[in-house]
Amino acid sequence: MDEQKSNCEENDSEPAESIRVCALCNCLERSLHGQRELRYFELPFERPAHKRSASQLPKPGNDDLSSIGFSDSPCLRALLDDSGCWVHHWCAAWSEGVNLTENEELENVDKAIISGTQQICEYCKRFGATIRCHIEGCTRFYHFPCSAASGSFQSMKELLLLCPEHINKAEELGEDSWCAVCDSAGDLTDLLFCTGCGLHYHATCLDTGATPILRAGWQCPECKVCQTCQPGEDSKMLVCDSCEKGCHTFCLQPAMDSVPTDRWKCRSCRVCMECGVRGLVLPGTTQWFENYTLCEGCQHHRSSVCCVCSKSDNPPVSLQCCSLCH
Structure with a gap:
């Protein structure tokens, strides 16, 4: 039975005050959803008199789609870092009312941040949505x-x-709406958007499935880079079997010495088939089993309980282990 280690995540011991979080999507700087780098934008407000405490900060989301944005309308001053906010480049650039100047600078980001505190996303039903459907009269924001x-x-x-x-x-x-493989629009609902180059691909043309977790932050084969440190060392790249996002073996926590021969899943895609726990809520050192479908706790329980009589091995008894399902 193969033991499988979990993938990278921000250090849980990092002080809350030093964590930079996007004021729109509420994701950390190293997000898996293709928002690009965090940028600092000045806001027309006075600098807070006191430094924000950890209790004042909105709880940062992670790369689980269900935690993007804010469950309640965030207090604008709680988002301020000195006299501005941190926002991912794409979260800002795509926002309604934000313009790109001749100097490649983004303007009106402050207005987008303000509107985001009151705007709910059509998809996740959480606050921070600022990207509106282009069709006039449509009120859907994301x-x-x-x-x-x-x-x-x-x-x-x-x-x-x-x-x-x-x-x-x-x-x-x-x-602009054509698939880069078949050179046609085809089924528009099947198109995947590459957050690297902006090209579109039909999921069927790539023999994959267009699931929500795969769509968010998807990168085409030509643009795929490590989600932690970006380009370099392609020979050490791991690609998640579910969401197809990449990560170097040496960027994992703990790091891997080599690329495993078996399939690999990132923490966002690991779900225990017995207790339902998701990989993102468990420590980075948690071991997974059965192709990342069984968490460490359930594996320990399974190995200590008879599947016929449901009795544990306390007092110790001789339990036989199936060579297929373990």
Whole structure:
């Protein structure tokens, strides 16, 4: 039976005050959803008189889609770091009302942050959504990761989004909506959006499934990089069997010495088939079994209880282990 280690995540012991979190999607800097780097934007408010305490900070989300955004309307001053906020590049650039200047700077980000504190995402039903469907009169808003997860159409060339209700309008964009493999729009609901180059691919053309977790932060084969340290050392790259996101073996915590021959799943995609616990809520050193479908606790319980009489091995008894299901 193979023991399988979990993947990388931010250090749990890092002080809350030093953690940089996006003021829109509420994800950490090293997110798996393709939001790009965190940028600092000044806001037209006075600097807080006192440094924020950990209790004042909104609890940062992780790479589980269900934790993106804010469960309650966040207090704007709680998001302030000195006199501004940290926001992912794509979370800001795609927001309604934000403009790209001739100097490649983003303006009106402050207005987007303010509106996000009151706007609920159509997909996750949490606050912080600032990306609106491009169709006039449509009132659907999304976080950047949720826009992809929802199956919306995204155009990097135009920085516009079409919600699933209006996705048929993407055909009017011509080649921008074509699949890079079959050179046609085909089934628009099956398109995957690469957060690296902006090209689209039909999931069926790549022989994969367009699930929400795969859509969010998806990268095409040409753009795939480590989600932790970005480009380099492709020979040491692990690709998740479920969401297809990559990570170097040496970027894992704990690190791996070599690329495993068996299938590998990142922490976001690990779910115990017995207790239902997700990998993201367990420590990074937790061991997983049965192709990452059985957590360490359930494996220990399974190995100490008879599957016929349900009695434990206390007092010790001789339990035979099945060579197939263990």
